[in-house]
Amino acid sequence: MAERSFKKEVQQLRIGAGETFAGEGILAITKALLENGVGYVGGYQGAPISHLMDVLADAEEILGELGVRFEASASEAAATAMLAASVHYPIRGAVTYKGPVGVNVASDALANLASGGVTGGALIIVGEDYGEGSSIMQERSHAFAMKSSVWLLDPRPNLPSITEAVRHGFELSEASNTPVMMIVRIRACHLEGEFEAKDNVAPPLSVREALANPRRDTSRIVLPPYSYRHEAEKMTHRLPAALDYIREHKLNEVFGPETGKVGLVLQGGHYNGVIRALQRLGLADVHGDTDVPLYVMNVCWPIVEDEFLSFCEGKESVLLIEEGGPEFIEQSLRAALHRAKAPVNFSGKGIVPPVGELTGEVLRDSIRDFLVQAAPEMLQPADRSPNRPGPSEVPDLGDVVPARPPSFCTGCPERPIFAAMKLVEGDLGPRQVASDIGCHLFSTMPPFEIGGTTMGFGLGGASNAAFGEGGDKRSISVIGDGGFWHNGLNSSITNAVFNKDDGVTIIVDNFYSAATGGQDNLSSRANNPTKSTQHSIQKALKGVGVDWVRQIDRTYDVGKVRETLNEALTTDHKGPKVIVASSECMLNRQRRERPQMARAISEGRRIEKPKFGIDEDICTGDHACMRLSGCPSLTLKQTGDPLRDDPVAHIDQSCVGCGNCGEVADTAALCPSFYRADLVHNPGRWERRIAGWRRRAIGWLQARRDRKRLVWGQA
């Protein structure tokens, strides 16, 4: 069960022509797929398209009604390989994953698919995770489109444009026998908007029908001599066909006056940002009517050179607005201008920053700087004048406002694993630790600061391979259950078995692909009606030849995790040592259990709800517990006591009683100020009576003691 449910929202997927769709980008994309007769869909989750996968999963019933097959693919490579169905069969297929990391994983299948080409439209929807809030390396998926001759759509970020791009994507793919990649940036995926819906269309040929009538064509296989033919075909047939389609259907758009001395060329995805910059410079109105001619490249690859050259005709200066590096589009456009010997002043990087997100401020400054040189008369005096007043005063809060990187949630079952690792670090000294992709990567941040590299999804173990021979101190690698099933079982585990690796691997199993939004995977404990779950990681490990496996079924048992890790690091056993540390993701568990508990309590059943607390009197304010926790609910408070300098620990109402605080205080022998309180709802009559007796006895003892001393403030 995913973190966010779209059960309600997906009902909009059923609407037809004449109705207006209102909702999020990802939902609109799904609707567009259905309107365009898609035959099968798949993908692998990851921001910003995690929710697209969740929408598809929640829409399985609707997809089924139309005869559309949905796969939650094992990886991006698996998803892309699925597009093989469009090689021989005229079926439209769409897959989705995040870029560029997902495209990296997919690239093997992508290159093979692109070589042989497709018959049915093949669309890859890439959620480009670049700029603010990104969790990955800052690169561009663009390079993959160029190297494999895949066409790259980058539509203007509004729902009508995006949904139209889906239709054109399929048609362009079919017209040119080439897979098409469509980029949507992180905010476009989640933008709320509207578009005019059309009727859904069932695929003219379903995968079921195709299966009944198999086809093959040896010339589509990537083997000599065909592979050489494919290479030529790309240049001689597919590219011209694509250029014709793009020209004919005006996929790239021109806005603004037909003539002008200057012009802007931009990726479609930056249209809104550029218009806002022009609005702020007084050169466009609210509806986007602009004084500056724009050439909007909704197709970023291939480049339609003649179209671009005719845009440049009669202009003195043109600025290209391209995000990130290398400046692939700029190189192509400059080459085109050079070939045509066009007399236009062309600028790009230099005015536009070479790296980093094109934020509102960057775009406004870049366009203003360009116009100051190229057409100063277009600017307002204040923008033109070099002596314009500087930006507003920014208060100097750099030393005050704390950084707030993402971290483990309240009650996260991964926290105690790293608390135990920190304690083992104290016992046995620091280790070479390799991290992986997933929530567990937060271990590299304060307070734990464990782990030095992250090489890719499921590659935690593999990235310690050089240290596999062992030595005085064994290496540790961390990998999540998501990463394990994505790629880790093969690349990290079998790799370690085969190479007789002496290192230790910790598999952080939280029952979901949690970081991407709580999707189910093979070892999820849930009963998923359409997927096969509950496959044991332990069995998989044993099956591929790992002899030393330890299963921990409650990660909150910090003592046991510590002991097990100690054993793994010191045992004489040769070969890989793998610890599977399993406890359910607290975010998902709370979502699952809270309504059940509330119902049980209202039905009068006996329920215990734990929460931790701290005796303020006993806490000395040394904050040692914080350094082994970082839990949002374990925080500080001022005491109001003039004798105390430092704030004391405090557990707020968001505590879910996971047990980490108590276990850590106990295992690390920290401090006795923690207590756990269990609130018993609907206690039984006997239980109540016994509790009453206890209270009276305890009260009598306390009163007896207090008679012999002075007592303060016991109101």
Next chain:
Amino acid sequence: MKEFRLPDDLPGKGGPDAAQGIIKLASLAVGGQGGGVLNGWIVDLARQNGYAVQATSVAGVAQRTGATVYYVEMTPRSDRQPVFALAPSEDDVDILLAAELMEAGRAMMRRFVTAGKTRVIASTHRQLATVEKVVPGDGIAASDEVMKALDSLASDYVAFDMQTIAEEEGTVISAALFGALAGSGALPFEAESFRDTVRRSGRGVERSLAAFDRAYEIAAQGAAGEGATARLPEPAAPARDGAPSGAAALMRGWADLEARLENLPDGAREMARAGLVKVVAFQDLRYGADYLDRLEALAAKDEAAGGARHGQDFTATAAKYLANAMSYDDIIRVADAKTSQGRFGRIEAEMRAGPDHLVRVTEYTHPGAPEIISLMPAPLGRWTERRGWAVRGIDRLVNRGRHIRTDRLGGFLSLYCLAGLRRWRRALLRHETEMTHIHAWLELAVSRLPHDYDHAVQTLCIRRLVKGYSDTHARGLSKFDRVMEGSALVEGREDAAEWTRRLINAALKDPDGKALDGALDTIATMIPARRLA
């Protein structure tokens, strides 16, 4: 209060800024605060009021407790679709919602708050970041700096604690923020329209509306600046405030001690009163008399060293740290606190237990050999401490985590009996150790008093470093020792007090004393120069 008014004629091309016709609203929140819900409400509200609207967010990993931004743009609907931006721009935000005080600070740093333009609606509560919490000393960011910046930058803001309102109404902060947004009048929509949006959302409507209404009222009354103070979780009233109660003889003894407070200088009396309460509660009246004996002696030395010129800072500081040092954190004190009258009631209140609930309490303790030995009569303790085998033997016997149910008689009694050792406390090893430590520390401080008053005061302050239990306590003691040594190295310098203060602060920066090492290294480089001179 400023009302948001759309320009009569939407500016077009050739004007100064065509985007003025668009309301731009950014919300800065901490992942998990429900920013998505708030964003959804604002979109619904705008649509219902005939506005074209676009909302975006950066979903992803930041939503795991990290700082995150939501963004909405809207403008009255017309027959043509406006072009909205997908992210807030610097100096171009009309309404800024901050779901936490430091996020308001972050908004200002990112230039999302522009003087004369941006309406700020911020909750002043704090949700501490990890980096603030892990500092051994006080690492909490200075809220007043953010409030000051807000005051000087945003002439027009609404700031109050919306988290507490939400908690009290059993809902989340988004409802209170939405109410404050409505009450502020920043958006050109009726309050009832806001409420309709909440009603349409369907879940927890009554609670949300209760929080909405309370926040609405405060914001509507123009909470701009008034009572806008940043707030941590409510500091509990000091546990031992006011007068004690007890048997008549004890009360007479207490009155005598209280009378002695009058002998102390004015500047130190209040601190000494708090200290006296602490040591008497820790042990007994006689211990309180000990405390006053020492303090009076120190006050006399203070007087002789011209303490009047320094406002008797030495005595006041001694009153504080001597009380803390004398009420050292031993097992007896812990057991006493865990079994004290009133604690169970506090826990029940904390758990929000009603008459139909029961509360069970489990203590997490982990004694080791040193704790047990410290409870031995001093001679026996000293004897045991010197014998490794005995220490190991005891450790094997006791060293394990113990989870004690203090709501049950058995568990309660075990701690109750431990607390009963109090009457023999003066004879135990821990007491002897602590008294020796206190003696040496005070001697040194007093010896510095005649020639460097401020340095003597700082010497007393070093005691702040001793805190925690077991390993943490040992680390604290070692920091104490090192700062004491450092303070000896700078003795005689004009800036000795300043250096010792710096050493204390450095020691409180990180657990391993890295900052302290750095500070001591700096001192080491200064020393030869001094000796040569």
